[in-house]
Amino acid sequence: MGKKDKKSKTAEQKARTAAKQEKKAVQKEKKGKSKGSVDSDPEDVDLEAIRAEYERKQAQFLAVTELPCEPPSARSSATLIGSPSNSSLLLFGGEYFNGASATFFNDLFVYLIEKDEWRKVTSPNSPLPRSGHAWTRSTAGDIYLFGGEFSSAKQGQFYHYNDFWQLNPSSREWTRIESKKGPPARSGHRMTYFKQYIVLFGGFQDTSQQTKYLQDLWIYDCHNFTWFNPTLAPATQKPDARSSFSLHPHEAGATLYGGYSRVKATAVAGKQKKGGVQGTRSVLKPVVHQDTWFLRITLPNLDAVAGTPPGVRWERRKKPVNSPNPTRAGATQVYHKGRGISFGGVHDVEESEEGMDSEFFDTLLAWNIERNRFFQLALRRPRAVAKRQVDERGAKKGRGKLDEEELLRNLAALEANASVKVTETTAARDDHRPEEEKRVAKPSLFSMPHPRFNSQLAVKDDTLYIFGGTYEHRDREYTFDEMWAIDLGRLDGVQEIYKRELDDWYGSEDEESASGSDDDDESVDEDIDEEAPMGVPLPKLEIQDQLENTSTIAPEPAETFESENSEMVVPDTRPHPRAFESLRDFFARTSTLWQEIALDEIRIDQSSGQSVKELRKHAFDQAETMWWDCREEVTALEDEHDEAGIGEVVSITDRNQDQGGASRRR
Numbered sequence: 001m002g003k004k005d006k007k008s009k010t011a012e013q014k015a016r017t018a019a020k021q022e023k024k025a026v027q028k029e030k031k032g033k034s035k036g037s038v039d040s041d042p043e044d045v046d047l048e049a050i051r052a053e054y055e056r057k058q059a060q061f062l063a064v065t066e067l068p069c070e071p072p073s074a075r076s077s078a079t080l081i082g083s084p085s086n087s088s089l090l091l092f093g094g095e096y097f098n099g100a101s102a103t104f105f106n107d108l109f110v111y112l113i114e115k116d117e118w119r120k121v122t123s124p125n126s127p128l129p130r131s132g133h134a135w136t137r138s139t140a141g142d143i144y145l146f147g148g149e150f151s152s153a154k155q156g157q158f159y160h161y162n163d164f165w166q167l168n169p170s171s172r173e174w175t176r177i178e179s180k181k182g183p184p185a186r187s188g189h190r191m192t193y194f195k196q197y198i199v200l201f202g203g204f205q206d207t208s209q210q211t212k213y214l215q216d217l218w219i220y221d222c223h224n225f226t227w228f229n230p231t232l233a234p235a236t237q238k239p240d241a242r243s244s245f246s247l248h249p250h251e252a253g254a255t256l257y258g259g260y261s262r263v264k265a266t267a268v269a270g271k272q273k274k275g276g277v278q279g280t281r282s283v284l285k286p287v288v289h290q291d292t293w294f295l296r297i298t299l300p301n302l303d304a305v306a307g308t309p310p311g312v313r314w315e316r317r318k319k320p321v322n323s324p325n326p327t328r329a330g331a332t333q334v335y336h337k338g339r340g341i342s343f344g345g346v347h348d349v350e351e352s353e354e355g356m357d358s359e360f361f362d363t364l365l366a367w368n369i370e371r372n373r374f375f376q377l378a379l380r381r382p383r384a385v386a387k388r389q390v391d392e393r394g395a396k397k398g399r400g401k402l403d404e405e406e407l408l409r410n411l412a413a414l415e416a417n418a419s420v421k422v423t424e425t426t427a428a429r430d431d432h433r434p435e436e437e438k439r440v441a442k443p444s445l446f447s448m449p450h451p452r453f454n455s456q457l458a459v460k461d462d463t464l465y466i467f468g469g470t471y472e473h474r475d476r477e478y479t480f481d482e483m484w485a486i487d488l489g490r491l492d493g494v495q496e497i498y499k500r501e502l503d504d505w506y507g508s509e510d511e512e513s514a515s516g517s518d519d520d521d522e523s524v525d526e527d528i529d530e531e532a533p534m535g536v537p538l539p540k541l542e543i544q545d546q547l548e549n550t551s552t553i554a555p556e557p558a559e560t561f562e563s564e565n566s567e568m569v570v571p572d573t574r575p576h577p578r579a580f581e582s583l584r585d586f587f588a589r590t591s592t593l594w595q596e597i598a599l600d601e602i603r604i605d606q607s608s609g610q611s612v613k614e615l616r617k618h619a620f621d622q623a624e625t626m627w628w629d630c631r632e633e634v635t636a637l638e639d640e641h642d643e644a645g646i647g648e649v650v651s652i653t654d655r656n657q658d659q660g661g662a663s664r665r666r
Helices: 004-016 018-035 047-058 395-417 424-430 509-517 519-531 544-549 583-604 612-629 631-644 661-665
Strands: 065-069 079-082 088-092 095-097 102-104 108-112 117-122 134-137 143-146 149-151 158-160 164-168 173-176 190-194 197-201 204-206 211-213 217-221 226-228 246-250 253-269 279-298 311-317 332-336 339-343 346-352 355-360 364-368 373-376 456-460 463-467 470-473 476-479 482-487 494-499
Touching: 047 149, 079 134, 079 463, 088 456, 095 476, 102 149, 158 204, 190 246, 190 253, 197 253, 197 279, 211 253, 246 332, 246 339, 332 456, 339 456, 339 463, 355 470, 364 631, 583 612, 612 631
Parallel strands: 079 456, 134 190
Antiparallel strands: 065 117, 079 088, 088 108, 095 102, 108 117, 134 143, 143 164, 149 158, 164 173, 190 197, 197 217, 204 211, 217 226, 246 253, 253 279, 279 311, 332 339, 339 364, 346 355, 364 373, 456 463, 463 482, 470 476, 482 494
């Protein structure tokens, strides 16, 4: 997998080439004497001094500035998020490894979606360079960042952060939040939000000698500015220690899926000795987690003292239906309307003396959180929309027109009065914006981006953005310098935001000295150069045939999944969308039913007083949730109709509701 996941593999390679290491040591000693003491030991550096120098340079900025710039340079382990305040994306931090040294970043980039323009933000007060950090938005619209890691150029020394930051997405201003009792330093953790709280779980600490994975839970109260570390009963079950998992918000807490860790295991060491005794050794075995957990958070009572922590309880859910097969790590997920959207990933197929063979994926999946089921999202070529047949004989046409006008008035009032844009998706699809406001459309591809793992994902206005990612070939690592966009509603292609050629791979100093002192190493390097040239497009995929013969989704029988103790499923009697029915049409057809459902909820909750506009807004939110919740099944049904030549599905009852018996018979 990534650099940290292959440390055990690198150690084994060094053990098998002990003789070569001695030669390298001699060469390094000679090289150090010739160059002097400056470059004699590149790992003998003071990380605190380096960080202090970054702080000094950063303090030279007198104010927050934002200037147009080129797209960000290639980097991995950064964070990408859709801005809660406007139509833009925010990218922070990350690192880049070119085979010889690692570079860390602390720049904040803003991508203005409507203008297709990048801007770089400089500030006198911002987090220091780091990667592997985590951030999340809050219900109030701010962004909170915690932790991350920094290392020396040769990655021989690591430093983990435990600082906590708040970013105002409108002013781009950073504020450091000081707290006496906060989470310990870490990276690879995940964060999400619930009500007034920020939830943090897991991660790891790397000391370059060993990696410790964490399983502690921390909750930050944004109103009282306090961290809580809930204490669970000894017999209470909770997720194992892990990093690189998915943590999503939920109306009753948070949901957790997957992750990666390494656990101690015993392996056979060497050949069997005389007498039948065979030695063993302790190794770290990689584990790709596929379990699912629900974190139930209970708010304190209204009469509780200020600063009272919420109640928490971990609940293990059943394994998701149609889980990705084979298992994969680095399949990043991002939350979107009750679903976790994931892309890519890597599966280690075989480990031999030559190293580890890995299979990379370019699959787009949706994990429906409530149903606990995975769906594969396939691209679909745009279809010609047939003109809807209209009855010109009076009643239905008049009623439909009045209903549509009332719907548009309601939505316009909601958009003007509420903070939520309820018609944003519809307006984009119907393309009613003036010509001067329309963004110039870029060409779309009908194939997914190159297979990769650990991409940075974000969703804004129902569009998925894929930034960067990593691909490995032999001993070389490729960090993608590109960003793509996919409309999650249409799935009508992959739009290229920008793409640049990959940088050269320099290799480490050890690799260069080894290749210069050993003819076999030279021949191997030549083979690699021929198959994976530097500074040019990636080598041809060797896993394409494997992908064609391997099932991406393993079919499994349907099952209930609210929790492992659930016994029955209540049938859903709410309105469901039809094939080829847009969100606009779905709400126009079912708005009355959704408002009745909202009224029933108000009758149950007597303390909730809502105006007519708030009631209609609540009804639309429920309809939008249902439309996205059924999106995968409806898409599959639409594909079946397309194959059968069916262009539109119209209810006979709706069509002939106000017509005579003869029309019904026809």
